[in-house]
Amino acid sequence: MSAARRWAVLAGLLAAALAAAAWVRNAADDADSGIISAVPVEKGREPAVSSPQSDRTPALPATPSQPTQVHLEKLSARSAGTQVGDPFALPMAPPVKHPQHVAKARPPPPPPPPRPIAPPVPFTYMGKLRSGDDIAVFLTQGDRNLVLHEGDTVDSVYRVEHIADNAITLLYLPLDERQTIPIGEPQ
Secondary structure, rough: HHHHEEEEHHHHHHHHHHHHHHHHHHHHHHOOOOOEOOOOOOOOOOOOOOHHHHOOOOOOOOOEEOOOOOHHOOOOOOOOOOOOOOOOOOOOOOOOOOOOOOOOOOOOOOOOOOOOOOOOOEEEEEHHHHHHHHEEEEEEEOOOOEEEOOEEEOOOOEEEEEEOOOOEEEEEEEOOOOEEEEEOOOO
């Protein structure tokens, strides 16, 4: 849609809105318009709702040909300086008075969280190779094959502390906790 066509549509909508507003305003100013309430009243009965005004003027029964007209100008208006409470505020509960000689019981403190523990060792022992005084162990972690010596670190999480004939001692670095992987037969 072109810009000129858009402006023409917007101008037409604006004109229609202004015409509707003027029509509604003129309809409210008609001399024939007014608030009319037709309440059927049985003979010999008074209306169910009474007001201070109804004590001074007798209630007239409404007939279908002559409805009763409500006079809004007789309603009293509030002055502008009068404060009105918040209609949406919740009612306040009265304050609870506690005797002063009764000490308030405090709930016990929550227990401390359990101390974290190292996860199970994620390595599987596959073998070792001794070459003179140097010992290398072969471990697997999932699909990774690792060749480790004493002092090596794996992923900044585990460090090989000691390699013995029957076990490998690993240090779990985040918690400074030692774990062992058994290898071979204990002696």
